[in-house]
Amino acid sequence: MAGHKTLDDLFKSGDLNGRRVLVRADLNVPTDEHGHVTDATRLNRIADTLKEIAAKGAKVIVLSHFGRPKGAPEPKFSLAPVAEALSGVVGAKVAFASDCIGAPAKEAVDALPAGGILVLENTRFHAGEEKNDPVFVKALAENGDVYVNDAFSCAHRAHASTEGLAHVLPAYAGRAMEAELDALETALGNPEHPVVAVVGGAKVSTKIALLLNLIHRVDTLIVGGGMANTFLAAQGKKIGKSLCEYDLLDKAREILAAAGKAGCEIVLPVDAVVAREFKAGAEARTVPVDAVPEDMMILDIGSDTMAYLAGRFETAKTVVWNGPLGAFEIPPFDQGTASAARLVGMLTKIGTLKSVAGGGDTVAALNDAGAADDFTYVSAAGGAFLEWMEGAVLPGVAALEVR
Template sequence: MSGHKTLEDLFTAVGLEGLRVLIRADLNVPMQDGKVSDATRIERVAPTLKELAARGAKVIVLSHFGRPKGAPDEKYSLKPVADALGAHLGIETSFAADCIGETAARAIEAMKPGTVLVLENTRFHAGEENNDPGFSEALARNGNVYINDAFSCAHRAHASTEGITHFLPSYAGRAMEAELSALDAALGNPKRPVVAIVGGAKVSTKIALLGNLVKKVDALVIGGGMANTFLAAQGKKVGKSLCEPDLFDTARHILANARAAKCDIVLPIDVVIAREFKAGAETQTVAVDNVPEDAIILDVGAQTIAHLGERFQEAKTIVWNGPLGAFEVPPFDRGTTEAARIVAERSKRGELVSVAGGGDTVAALNEAGAADDFTYVSAAGGAFLEWMEGIELPGVAALSRR
């Protein structure tokens, strides 16, 4: 991971016994009835916390939680998340009711080496999202060194992700390191051919993404509602399907740029249609040239899946963001599920590198039972998308500069 200091660099530089190590985690986890309902983000940061604690560090955790608008709000307190974190780690874990000032300082002073302290929600202070230098410095006083292990927050130039690096030696944690390595393998320095799969409802949300990918991949598969806009822009009838006519010129421009870059655009050959969008709806599979005026395109058809399977057999790297159909409602999950299982099986055999990310994508891969066999599945949403768009992420760039 060129340009970023890792934990190995930290271990070489200093002894950790009693060292105050500030670590930016993403503990913005889903809650239900006051309990953590999905511990994925806790599981991702746990190895770094355990490793630091095992070396005798005082491990001090920073995180945001929800959107409290720069002031304390009890419903956004990290206290219940800290309890869940401690239970998962099996390490003595305490909580401080503020992330700066005397409250934090006293809690840190009381820590024993090898224990964990979770500081209160950084967004209880307006200086967090404003990236205020004074607040950044106040956070930095809590530690001797800083570790960012929250790639999912790295697209935000906030005090706890970027500002703090101006005041402390800064390193990438294990989860951050794994994410950056996976992303480099996917688009930075990939094995070719590279196939990108981009799905979802609207082209308008992913114009920058498509524009960046056609310059970097060998083939770009476009699915979901987005594909309808591209098909219609080429003169095909899409019935009552979701479509964005005001983006036909944009779609044609992307197609032209892809041809210039020698990137194959892969659109559906056949589609699954229905007259209404509901679970168990009566469906037909038709060629993309034969969509009736009263029909809705809701998934890719069997011929398209077979063609994608052939593409995946040739690929050495696959990057995936977005489902191929309306996967939340069966039977329109079939295309995404079958494609995911093909990629997962080839990944499991070591035949390709597969990297996926985005909330709907992760949900779809989990539903297909394929996520565990992908090379890497990113828990980051906005950060993963911005990285795919080619945008420099402030939290990552800060680690490169320090």
Template structure:
């Protein structure tokens, strides 16, 4: 895929429309509680200003469903943006029309403007051509720096990219480069770790990965479904018994592709869903009928570690167990310790993404130790599933 970056664009004296994802959590007082996504916008804005461009930020916030909703105004985010940028940020009370045009026209060199929530207009999510043209009319260059919204064909992510000279921002560039290194043209062997509660939510992902990776570690509740499909009793564990045939099909597909599926060899079980409750480690096929599987056991971890030791590339989407509850975090955290060590000492290319994955990585203290951690949710998953992302495809205009 041929997509341009900020390095390929002449921005001097131009209004640069930048699609960002600053859909961040806020508390009841309107204070941003996690500014990670805002912080990741900073390099793009700084580079645009350094190249003589005038950044105009476009974004959504919440789900207003095409109507102005005061509590979903992006004005709420202004203080956090100003703190991250270290400078005042101007604000337009609409993203199109008079208010937007006037604010853009008054923008001086080195200044930054934030437009109001694009989703206050229903035409945004409909990818309406007229609405996209109204956005495009505000500037001379389009920069998409919102990989996490790139799986949506919306006016501000896809439509506008076809109307202006377009490129990827620094965050988008980093995401695409990391994912290309992990799945597009990776150094082998490649190990994928996929966890989570249900197989049903990751069927496309598993189906795509078995044809692309050398080893696939399956953990969490998903592993229980695969164990059950092989006739193993998983007791009262979370398990989708109705997907046994599907699990067997994935196992067969993996075998045909030469991909090793790694399932738990031993498991940590408990009798109630609670932290520090009574627990035992048993063989994967020895879960009592009244118990639940909460984590992978030490034998399983030892084998995963041996496989990781020979890997060149690692991609992770999901934990091995119920890492939120002690001591059932142990399997996931020990694996993350090893991934972090191999990344630092052996040059392992390690890429992680997805809500639970990012939470586990941060909780283990390894937020800075992966090669790349994606803040995207649905877009990261769809990329791993092998699907085309409209917001990325629209940048491929050469």
């Protein structure tokens, strides 16, 4: 991976036996009211990094935030239950320290055997974490000889544990970070053309920067979901009671014009599934987008649109996907997203294209469609994935660049 040192570089650098390796992971996982982890996806993704480093005889010391404490300890945001869940994922007992700095952390690190794994308490229990306070960075660094960042999902934040540590300790990308950066390079950094981007979701307002960046980097931009309604209205279409940001019609027209100048084709729905109410099993029908009844709302793409998208996917070499094409949470309005996702997944499996997806509701939509496992890469990074697609510099990634 050009520009960043990886675990391979770390392992070549010398004997790790007994060395203290601080690993920034993202343990901010969903839990129930009893503190039990309900989705271990993020834990599974960091397992390889933790086990590989531990197998080299290093002391593996895990740093993470959890929830949104206000710079002071809050019992409900303790990482103790997550450390217990991580034990099951890595197949070994994971120790826990009641603080991430000071005596509790030092004592736990000193007591950790070579090859052991330790989770330190929530970094956000200290105000210095989000402030990237050099004093707090130094306190964290006192428990490590090496720093590994395996939390791409937090890389858009310049916090002490995500960015600061990379400047004071030898810094490397973990396996999950490496895979993410490789996938993003495949998707937009140096992709094989034609590149098709799918951007869906409810509002144009949350994705203006994304759209303006993509029109200069992809060959075809498919706009779906509620945000497509704003573009349709900007073209003078009557969209009934559909979700629409009428204050952004000029911005939508500006994006359409900019895409034309950039040579990027923007694809909008030509037909839509409409209903009078948004609920499961609601009576729905498919109409052309210029014939939406006044008392109905657009909730999904229609079959003619799907056929048109299929043609774009079948000639693409790269597909990058962010957001659903319709109101996928409720059937029958999930069909457009599901059909498109399954087709991209199938084309990926047979090797005609590479597909990278992530951000917001994307993972849930692809999982619902049963297509996530067929994509080349599905990012669980959320905001960081979206900011990268917008062309933003991610502090946590930039700090890992070889200097």
